[in-house]
Each structure stands twice: as C-alpha cells, then as structure tokens.
Amino acid sequence: MMSLSRALTIRLTLLGVAIFAAGIAAVLAFTFITEEPASLRNDVTSEIIRQGVRQSAEGLLMDKTPELLKIESASPLLWYVVSDGRSVVEYARELRPSLPIDVRLDGPTIAAQMRVGGGGENALTFDILERDGARIIVATGGGVPGWDLILVHFLRAIAGPALAISLVFGIVIAAAISMSVSYIAGTLRRAAEAAASIDPRAPRGLLPTLKTPVELMPLTNALNSALDQIAGNMDVQRRFMNNVAHELRTPLAIMRTRVDAVADAGARAALATDVNRLTTIVSSMLQLARLHNTELPFEPVQLNRVARDVLVDLAPLVLGNGIDIAFEEEGDTERSIEANEATVRAALANLVDNAIRHAQVRSTIIVRVIDGNRLEVADDGVGIVATQRAQMTEPFNRLSAHSAGAGLGLTIVRDIMAAHLGKLEILDTQGGGTTVRLLFPDMAGGSI
Template sequence: MTSLSRALTIRLSLLGIVLLTAFVGAVCAFALITEDPAALRNDVTSQIIQQGVSQPAGKALQVEKTAGLLQIERNSPGLWYLVSDGRSVVEYAPELRPGLPIDIRLDGPTIAAQMRVGGDNALAFDVIEKDGNRIIVATGGGRPGWDLILGYFLWAMAWPTLAISVIFGLLIAGAIAMSVSYISERLHSAAEAAARIDPKAPRGLLPTEETPAELMPLTTALNAALDQIAGNMETQRRFMNNVAHELRTPLTVMRGRVDALPNDQMRLALTTDISRLTTIVSSMLQLARLHSSELPFEPLQLNAIARAVLADLAPLILDNGADVALEEEGERRALIEANEPTVRAAIANLVDNALRHAKAKSTIMVKVIDGAVIEVADDGIGIAASDRPQMTEPFNRMSPNSTGAGLGLTIVRDIMAAHGGTLTILGRPGGGTVMRLVFPPQETRA
C-alpha cells in the first residue's frame, strides 16, 4: 500500500535537494562570471601557495611544492610569487615581479592586509598568520586549471553552503510537515464523514466546502455514486415490500382452497409448499420493513424478553419433541436500549433454527449473560468454520433438506446491526452450534 505522506515527503525532499544544488551552482556561476579573470586566477594561486607555507620553530621560512603549485608552475610561464616573514624571503621568478603596492619590510612585522589588483599587471597580496608568524604572500601571472579553481570555490563556500543548507533544509522540512499535515487533515475529515454515512441510506454526504480542489473530482464522484446506490437500494426495498404485500393475499386464498381438497396426501404436500412460500414472503416483508424505517428504541430487560419468547414458542417446542432450558448468568436487571418487536423476532428466529437442526429428544440451551448477551445452542451437526461467514447471506440454508427460507439469520444479522450489536456463529464441543447475540450494555436500573 502506497503512503501518500511518504511519497509526498520523498518528492518534496528531492525537490529541495535539486533547488539547493541549483542555488549553489548559480552562486558559483555568478562569482565566476563577475570576477575579474586575472584576479580570480591570482587569488586561487595565492591560496595554493599558502597551503604549502610553513615555518617550523627555529627554522627558516619554507614553501612546499605541492601538486597544485607544481601544476600552476608548469602551466604559467608568467608566474611569479613571493613569500616573506619580514626576515627571510622565498621568491619564484623575481625577474617577472612588478613593483609591489607596498614596501616589504625585512626587519620587522607587517600589518595584516589583503589586496587584489586586476588588469594587465594583476596580482594578489595577502598577509596571513602561519605558525604564530605574520607572513606576506604576493603572486601574479598564475594560470591554475579549472579543477583547482572549482576546488577553491567549493572550499571557500563550504561553510556558507553548509549554513545555507541547514537553514534551507529546516525550511523544506517545515514546509513538508505543514503540507503533509494539511493533506492528512483534509483526508481524515473526508474519511470521518464517510464513516458517518448510514449504510441504510448511503447518500452523498462527503463534505465539499473545505475539500481541496485536487480532491474535489473524487469527492463529487463518490457523492454521485453514493446517491445512485441509495436510489437503487430504495428501489429494491420498495420492490421487495410490494412483492411481499402482493403475494400474501393470493397465498392466503390458496391456503383456504388447499384445505378444502379431499385428497389428504395432496393436501398435505401442497400445505407444506404453501407454508414455505408464506414463510419466505413474511421474511421478505420483515426485511423490507427493517430497512425502510427507523426503529424506536427503549430501555428493555433482555432476560424478560427471552422468557416471553420461549413462552410464546412453547407449542412449537412441544410439537418438535425437544426440551428448552433457560439459564440466566450475572446481572439479571441490566438494561439494553433496544426495539422490543425486532429483538423478540431475532431470538425467535434463533430458537426456531435450533429446533430445526437439533437432534430428536435433545435440549436447546438458551443462556442470557449479564443482561446484554444471549446464546442459543443446539446439538445438531454444526456448521464448519469456513461456512459460517456465508450463513447470514440471504437464501443461504444450513442444509439442502432444510425447510426454512434461508432468510432467518439474515434478519437476525440486520436486527443486530440496527442495534449496534453483533451476531456470532460458534461451534460447540461435541457437535452443534452456538448463536450469540451481543447488545451494547446500558447502566443497570434498580
């Protein structure tokens, strides 16, 4: 996954390096263009000579023939230079030396000075401190190569360039941090707005007032897509609701006519088919209603609802020849904020599923924990872990021989989503399935 912040940081850093390099190059080019060529060459020659000057304690003044100085001597037929400490003199090509602008004192110290003379008789005149002595270096006629000139410029500009680089780097780092922070803040705001969109009505609610112009096409496209999705969902819900309403009356009429048939075997087969169709239509209608309206919530006791649902299902439990046990653990008076009809429907669906898949003469275990969690466990064949995520999809039945509509767990899933809770399908040691509903808990009420 590509990080926008990292990519932006890398690109801005590279841009800063390019700009800094261009700035240093421009400064060097400007200095080379504006400098008098002869004065520049003499200045570089003076620096090369100064690198070789030494005067050990108690010894005479020396000028080492460095590689740079030897190169200049070979390439400069008009070169001359003079080095003096006021007592001794080291001179090269004195016959080429013109008259100096100041007298060289051989009997005492000379004041610190630096002088550059351009023109035909260009020369460089420096007074430097070396080994505790004040030394005069004068030269002219030098023709150093471009490698020495560039090296001199780079060395002379090393500390200013370093200072500029540090300041420029800090400015670039600050600009990068501010840019990344600004972009991240805008993206975070858009992500928060997207997270607040209701899945049941995903209208285009992404903000456009403070969205950067670069992100506006994406935001506009997402808003349009969300509006289209919401419209399609609304059309689908109306279709399911209308179909369910339209089918209920013909099924009721058909059931009455089937009950009047004289053939018992045919009547039983048709009654089973009509019952299954009626279950599917009722489930579709329940899903459509669940998605098309806001549920009114109120404080409820999950323990009491579970007991009431089991009492209502007592005839169905007896017909199946099964036993149902209710256990209540933890705080029994805890409250949940919920819609009672849909919570009852969710528990009833789970108990009905357990009755369909439990073994004969078995016990269905219903457990309420701390007034916010309810588990319905059976001892059937169970559901493989790899198949559990698909069990809440519409029309996905637990077995091919199931008589259900395949919508029960879908309804339970959507009911829990409307309550901000969860439906979890778990295995059971020794075989069977545990369906767990977890509601957001509320404070206990006396």
C-alpha cells in the first residue's frame, strides 16, 4: 500500500536536491562564462603551486605535486616564482617577463590577490599570503591547467559556502516537507473522521467542503454525490418494503379466514403453515421498516427487568414446544442502559424465537443478563458454523432450507443494536449450541 507521506517526502527531497545541484551548476557556468580564460587558468595554477610550497630551516622548498607536474607538462609557456624575502624558488625564469610591480616584504602583513595585464595571454597573477608567520609571494603566468583541475579548484573554493547553504537549504526543505505532509495528513484525517461519523442508515453527502483544499474538492464532491444517491436508493427501498408489507396484511387476513374454511384437514394444515410463514415475513418487514423510518425515543431501561417481562410473555410458547428455559443474572443487577424498551423487547423475543425454532428435543434455553448491559441467549441446539455467522444477520438468510422462519429475525436484532450503537456477537455455547450476545453502551460514556 502506497504511503502518501512517504511519496511526498521522497519527491520533495529529490526536487530539493535537483534544485540545489542546478544552482551549483549555474554558479559554475556563470563563473566560467564571465571569467577571462587566461586569468582563470592563472588562478588555478597559483593555487596548485601554493599547495606544494613548504618552509624549512634552509628556506623555501617546492614539492612537485602530481597536479603541478601535469600543468608543467601541458604548459610550454608556464613560469612561476615563489619568494619569502629570504629565498626564491623559480621555474622557467627565461619565460618570466619583467614584473610590473614591486611588493615589499618588509611592510605590513597583507594577504591579497592581484591580476596584472587584463585577460590576455600576458596576464599575471600575484598571490600574497601568510604561512607560519612568514609572508610569501607567488607569481605565475602561462599556466594551462586542464578543465578537471579547474573544476576541482572551483568546487574546493565553494565547498564551505555550499556546505552552509546546503545545510540551511536542507533544514528549510525538511521543515517544508514536514509541514506539507502534516497539513495534507490532517486534511485527509478530518475528511476520514467526517466520513466515519456519517450515519449508515442515512448516508447523505455530509463530507465538509468549506475548509477542503481545492485539490480534494473533486473527490469530496464525488463522494457526497455517491452518498446522496445511496441514501435516495435506500429511501426508495424502505418505502417499497413498507408499502408492500402494509398492502399484504389485508390479503393475508382474508386468506387465513378462507384457509380455516377448507374441509380437507391435511390441506388446511399445509395452507395454514404457509400463511403463518407469510404473516411472519410481513410482520418482520414492517418491523424493519418502522426501525429504519422512525426516530427511536431513548430512556433509562433496566435490561434484567425487560428480560423477565419478555420471558413471562413467551413462557406459553416455550413450554408448548417442550423446551426448558432459565433466567440468570450476574454482576451489577441495578445498572440501567439508555435504550428504546420496545425494540429491546423485540430483539430478545426474536432471539428466543430463533432458539426455539432450532432447538432439539428436550432442549434448554438460558437467558442471561450480565452487569446490566450485556444480554445473552444461549441454546444447546445444532449450533452455527463459524464461517456462516457473518451471513446469518443478512435478510432472508436461514440456517436451514427447511426452517419455518422468515430469515429476518437476526436482521431485525442487528438493526436494533445498530440503532443503540451496540454490538451483536454470535458465539459457541459451551457443550454445543449457539450463544447470541447483545452488548449495549453505558449511559454515561457510550462505551461498550
């Protein structure tokens, strides 16, 4: 996965290096263009000569460095003279012209560079420098150093300033990269937080555009448009489901009356089973439609009290199917949650109904409330394979093709928990079976 911060850092760094290298190249090009060739060659030659000068008790000595030897062999008109006032080292004296100036060595300490003769072939270079307390004169002319030596000379001359400039430039580039990456990351993070806060039940185009950078506006507008279209499609589907459920209630009631009038007992029982299943589907669809289209009122609710009331209401159904049911409480029994009591009752009723439908002979269902905000319904039935659990909350997904249910029970429970910002978990029951756990947020902090 590509990191935007890393890509931006690398590209800005490479851009900075390229700009710096281009600046150095521009300085060198400007120098080579504006500098007189003869003066430039003499300057480089003088520097190379100075590198070979050293002092001893007997006077000045000249070490012939490889660079100096290279210049001597390539320069037939080269001459130079080096003096500290006591001794002189001279090369090709017969080529040296008369010096046009007199530099007194007994005067004040000075360090200077002088060019005489303009930029023509007769240009001379005088360098006066101080070395170990002594003043040394280096005069030269006629040198023809190669471009490699000239380039090294200039790179060495600008090494100090270039290092300082590169250090400052690097700090500025690093600061700019850090601020740029931080700004872009912050903008994307705010957009992601805004997207995460959108209610999945009403995904309208709510991504902020007021402070969004111009570069991100096309993406933001496209996402807002897509969210508006999704929300519109969801509204159409909800209205359709609600209308269908309402329209089917009257025909189903009439059908039930006519089924009761069928003389054949076997046919009447089969038709009654089908009508009951259709009635269950329609009732579940109505529940889902109301859940999605209605703003649920919340109030403090004690989960253990609601569980007892629902079990009392369902006791005849449970006992009529030959199933044992038990209620257990653990932890804080006085704790309340912020919830809609009617939908919590519907969720628990759907879970118990599911447990009854998939129960085996002489099964036991345990309803357990833990710490006032955790509700569990455990059975010892056939259980649900772990790979199928994520699909069980999808509409019309039944555990068995022969199940009499509508496949909407867990879907309703899932949507009820989403409305409460809670969590639904499907787990194994110890010893076999399935446990469905509902986790409700705390009243104070909203945490689970």
